[in-house]
Amino acid sequence: MSEKNKVEADDSSSASRLRISEIFYSLQGESRSSGYATVFIRLTGCPLRCDYCDTTYAFKGGEWKSLDDIIAEVKKYNTKYITVTGGEPLAQKKCIDLLNLLCDEGYDVSLETSGALDISKVDVRVSRVMDLKTPASKEESKNYYNNIELLTSHDQLKFVICDRNDYEWAVEKIKKYDLLSRCEVLFSTSHQQLKPQVLADWILEDQLAVRFQMQLHKYLWNDEPGR
Ligand code: SF4
Numbered sequence: 159m160s161e162k163n164k165v166e167a168d169d170s171s172s173a174s175r176l177r178i179s180e181i182f183y184s185l186q187g188e189s190r191s192s193g194y195a196t197v198f199i200r201l202t203g204c205p206l207r208c209d210y211c212d213t214t215y216a217f218k219g220g221e222w223k224s225l226d227d228i229i230a231e232v233k234k235y236n237t238k239y240i241t242v243t244g245g246e247p248l249a250q251k252k253c254i255d256l257l258n259l260l261c262d263e264g265y266d267v268s269l270e271t272s273g274a275l276d277i278s279k280v281d282v283r284v285s286r287v288m289d290l291k292t293p294a295s296k297e298e299s300k301n302y303y304n305n306i307e308l309l310t311s312h313d314q315l316k317f318v319i320c321d322r323n324d325y326e327w328a329v330e331k332i333k334k335y336d337l338l339s340r341c342e343v344l345f346s347t348s349h350q351q352l353k354p355q356v357l358a359d360w361i362l363e364d365q366l367a368v369r370f371q372m373q374l375h376k377y378l379w380n381d382e383p384g385r
């Protein structure tokens with residue numbers, strides 16, 4: 159059984175539980191709320207295998223936790239910002255319930271998702287930070303393009319750029335789907351693969367109205383898990 163199917167099978171046999179890789183408190187390193195202290199809830203499992211993945215440790219393992227226990231853990235921290243991430247959090251169906259619950263508790267919730275799974279059931283109060291996987295990720299074929307029409311100004315669409323070909327591919331997608339009129343568009347580099355200055359220059363040369371970002375946590379703490 160694949161890891162994805164295994165997680166889903168386990169999920170269906172458990173009432174209100176999720177398999178959690180880690181819950182930690184750190185500074186948000188990317189997206190619109192970059193720099194704010196945030197609680198990260200990392201769910202185990204991902205059906206993708208991006209070439210540059212920096213969270214392969216979340217593909218397996220973790221611990222089953224009830225939704226109540228997750229909420230209790232989150233409440234230990236003094237912040238309104240919560241990010242549900244992975245892995246691919248939507249690979250576990252109960253993730254939808256967790257997102258609803260966090261919104262009901264009054265948190266400012268974001269969801270980091272690969273763009274490969276349907277986002278239509280995600281609570282509209284959640285800011286969806288969705289990837290479109292570029293050719294160099296080697297997972298471009300997994301993009302679920304029907305998601306794009308669901309994105310609003312509350313959401314963010316992220317391209318992780320590895321090289322010039324990825325950049326040109328992303329620019330083409332922006333035009334094709336009129337992405338800048340739908341939601342905020344984020345461009346970041348694949349760490350170690352493309353210098354941030356190079357991407358910044360390309361964006362300025364083309365006067366592209368995207369939001370350039372650097373992964374703050376990698377500059378502060380390198381790739382240390384749980385930071
Ligand atoms: S979607 Fe995210 S967690 Fe899954 S393989 Fe790609 S980078 Fe890693």
